[in-house]
Amino acid sequence: MSPSGAKSRLEQRFAELKAQGRGGLITFTTAGDPTFESCLELVRGLPDAGVDVIELGMPFSDPMADGPAIQASSLRALGAGMTLAKTLDLVRRFREKDEQTPIILMGYYNPIYSYGVEAFLSDAKRAGVDGLIVVDLPPEEDAELCLPALKADLHWIRLATPTTDDKRVPTVLANTSGFVYYVSIMGITGTRTAQADVVRVAVERLKRHTELPIAVGFGIRTPEHAANIARVADAAVVGSAMVERIKGGLDSEGRPRPGMVPDVLGFVRALAAGVRKARNG
Amino acid sequence: MASLNTYRSGPDEGGHFGQFGGRFVAETLMPLILEVERAYTAAKADPSFQTEIDYFAKHYVGRPSPLYYAERITEHLRRGGKGAKVYFKRDELNHTGAHKINNCMGQILLARRMGKRRIIAETGAGQHGVATATVCARFDLPCVIYMGVEDIERQKPNVFRMKLLGARVVPVTSGSRTLKDAMNEALRDWVANVDNTFYIIGTAAGPHPYPAMVRDFQSVIGNEVREQIMEMEGRGPDSLVACIGGGSNAIGLFHPFLDDKDVRMFGVEAAGLGLDTDKHAASLTGGRPGVLHGNRTYLLQSDDGQILEAHSISAGLDYPGIGPEHSWLKETGRVEYVSATDDEALEAFKSCARLEGILPALEPAHALAFVKKLAPSLPKDHLLVMNLCGRGDKDVFTVAEALGTEI
Numbered sequence: 001m002s003p004s005g006a007k008s009r010l011e012q013r014f015a016e017l018k019a020q021g022r023g024g025l026i027t028f029t030t031a032g033d034p035t036f037e038s039c040l041e042l043v044r045g046l047p048d049a050g051v052d053v054i055e056l057g058m059p060f061s062d063p064m065a066d067g068p069a070i071q072a073s074s075l076r077a078l079g080a081g082m083t084l085a086k087t088l089d090l091v092r093r094f095r096e097k098d099e100q101t102p103i104i105l106m107g108y109y110n111p112i113y114s115y116g117v118e119a120f121l122s123d124a125k126r127a128g129v130d131g132l133i134v135v136d137l138p139p140e141e142d143a144e145l146c147l148p149a150l151k152a153d154l155h156w157i158r159l160a161t162p163t164t165d166d167k168r169v170p171t172v173l174a175n176t177s178g179f180v181y182y183v184s185i186m187g188i189t190g191t192r193t194a195q196a197d198v199v200r201v202a203v204e205r206l207k208r209h210t211e212l213p214i215a216v217g218f219g220i221r222t223p224e225h226a227a228n229i230a231r232v233a234d235a236a237v238v239g240s241a242m243v244e245r246i247k248g249g250l251d252s253e254g255r256p257r258p259g260m261v262p263d264v265l266g267f268v269r270a271l272a273a274g275v276r277k278a279r280n281g
Numbered sequence: 282m283a284s285l286n287t288y289r290s291g292p293d294e295g296g297h298f299g300q301f302g303g304r305f306v307a308e309t310l311m312p313l314i315l316e317v318e319r320a321y322t323a324a325k326a327d328p329s330f331q332t333e334i335d336y337f338a339k340h341y342v343g344r345p346s347p348l349y350y351a352e353r354i355t356e357h358l359r360r361g362g363k364g365a366k367v368y369f370k371r372d373e374l375n376h377t378g379a380h381k382i383n384n385c386m387g388q389i390l391l392a393r394r395m396g397k398r399r400i401i402a403e404t405g406a407g408q409h410g411v412a413t414a415t416v417c418a419r420f421d422l423p424c425v426i427y428m429g430v431e432d433i434e435r436q437k438p439n440v441f442r443m444k445l446l447g448a449r450v451v452p453v454t455s456g457s458r459t460l461k462d463a464m465n466e467a468l469r470d471w472v473a474n475v476d477n478t479f480y481i482i483g484t485a486a487g488p489h490p491y492p493a494m495v496r497d498f499q500s501v502i503g504n505e506v507r508e509q510i511m512e513m514e515g516r517g518p519d520s521l522v523a524c525i526g527g528g529s530n531a532i533g534l535f536h537p538f539l540d541d542k543d544v545r546m547f548g549v550e551a552a553g554l555g556l557d558t559d560k561h562a563a564s565l566t567g568g569r570p571g572v573l574h575g576n577r578t579y580l581l582q583s584d585d586g587q588i589l590e591a592h593s594i595s596a597g598l599d600y601p602g603i604g605p606e607h608s609w610l611k612e613t614g615r616v617e618y619v620s621a622t623d624d625e626a627l628e629a630f631k632s633c634a635r636l637e638g639i640l641p642a643l644e645p646a647h648a649l650a651f652v653k654k655l656a657p658s659l660p661k662d663h664l665l666v667m668n669l670c671g672r673g674d675k676d677v678f679t680v681a682e683a684l685g686t687e688i
Binding site: 060061062063064065067068071075078083084085108109110111112113114115135136137138139140141158159160161162163164165168172183186187188191192 | 310586
């Protein structure tokens with residue numbers, strides 16, 4: 001439940017998915033990759049291409065849990081002058097034209113800590129952010145940002161992993177809201193691929209502990225794989241494959257070629273089609 | 282800040298030294314971090330663990346290292362009836378040539394107790410990598426060392442040493458390609474191999490319990506100094522000086538003395554080309570608190586919270602962070618933190634070679650550079666102990682280049 005009591009954008013979206021009887025598609029792209037303008041154009045196109053929830057990476061110089069593809073996207077964005085303040089501005093610009101699609105920010109704690117926790121939370125809320133995923137803040141550090149975020153009426157989405165055993169699951173779920181992000185592999189983003197039947201068992205295990213929707217990510221690269229995951233989970237997250245697609249659309253100087261955004265949106269449409277036919281295929 | 286009853290009780294249960302420290306890691310690692318903490322707590326309570334460490338410290342590492350009265354340096358720095366008596370704690374005489382092995386021995390014995398079958402580590406100068414590769418060879422565990430390509434270029438002899446010892450050295454090309462990126466890459470490896478792998482962190486930093494554990498393993502330095510100086514001088518030291526990168530040799534020297542109120546302590550950071558430039562590694566003097574590599578501590582960072590590259594002539598001090606206990610000791614005022622530039626360190630390196638017949642590593646050459654400033658104004662009966670934490674053989678190429686000499 002949203003801390004404010006009313007249904008949040010994110011809860012509304014998962015309720016719609018449930019009503020439609022399908023799993024959702026969540027895409028990850030790094031804010032400002034490769035430029036602010038191209039990223040804004042891309043993000044604005046995501047809902048029409050079939051994305052249910054938008055995840056935006058907050059670029060960081062030292063993304064410890066990310067593989068080479070997302071590391072590179074972070075460096076591209078930072079190299080083009082992206083900052084946390086500009087990431088919030090990107091969300092604000094998106095919200096001018098879209099009031100329905102939930103946006104989750106994902107990243108690491110230091111840029112937020114540097115910005116100032118209270119200032120960040122109020123600016124993020126005002127910009128239209130719906131929730132946060134902060135990789136290096138486990139439950140043991142909830143006082144830092146999780147509890148203030150919940151108080152500021154933002155969802156706190158926690159990662160659960162294959163190492164989160166039954167004993168630890170309640171700790172991880174305790175202050176989680178919106179949905180649970182199940183990391184389907186042991187490792188960093190974009191490296192390995194989990195088998196759908198293994199994921200099914202893991203999702204069922206989590207479902208015994210929570211009513212929250214379960215999204216599954218790390219290592220989902222193709223429409224077929226997204227479909228397989230959407231069959232067993234409430235949503236599939238595609239990240240590294242997205243930023244690789246962006247990279248493929250850059251010229252030798254690292255600037256976006258004219259066809260970059262349409263190409264990425266084409267890939268998103270294929271992912272969305274896969275997810276949509278997963279449960280009635 | 283008011284002085285505390287004790288400076289030696291930290292960290293608290295969550296791994297905090299005041300506001301610093303903590304456990305800022307991804308969920309995948311969290312159960313493992315908790316397991317390391319449990320295993321270390323159990324090992325500490327088991328006398329056989331300390332017995333095992335003591336055995337290898339004595340017979341393999343070569344402890345205790347001597348406490349040496351540096352008579353010629355002392356004379357050199359005396360003027361006008363003043364000048365402290367300078368002692369060197371000779372941790373450069375340890376097997377592998379630095380204090381790093383004290384920590385590696387402790388951690389690998391813990392890894393064995395935990396049944397871990399694979400060891401990873403990061404390294405900057407290569408000293409920690411060599412020490413880790415050494416204990417892995419001794420205990421027959423496969424060893425993977427992450428090292429930035431910039432550092433591989435600067436420290437070729439150590440890279441070859443690690444390979445001779447059977448380690449696999451993985452070049453790190455991400456980010457700034459130095460120590461912080463090697464640490465990122467080691468953490469990425471660990472996340473992917475949590476089942477069988479133990480990460481031997483090389484300094485008193487990282488997520489709890491590493492800062493406390495590494496400090497404990499390095500405290501042998503200060504504990505020996507206390508005994509040795511009692512034997513030689515019949516009393517304790519007046520001041521302690523050590524260089525600071527991550528800060529493990531310094532915390533090892535300082536920690537046993539933190540509650541000896543009359544002992545002054547100085548941590549010497551690397552000022553690189555100068556604190557007024559952007560080419561230095563002085564995170565305490567030139568940085569501000571932030572969160573990186575599992576702990577909150579002072580960091581070199583941009584206005585936007587992006588981590589900056591550090592610079593020092595000494596690869597071992599070339600890190601944009603520092604162990605969290607030092608951040609706390611700075612804020613409480615218990616330890617004074619100062620700095621020395623590349624040039625000052627080079628001068629100290631040369632005078633140590635000529636006056637004492639010892640080539641210090643460039644890291645403790647920073648400590649000596651500060652001793653040269655501090656000692657002359659102190660009374661003659663002032664006992665100053667400096668940690669000579671590593672030997673300079675690894676640095677001769679760097680020094681030659683800095684001096685414009687062809688070898």
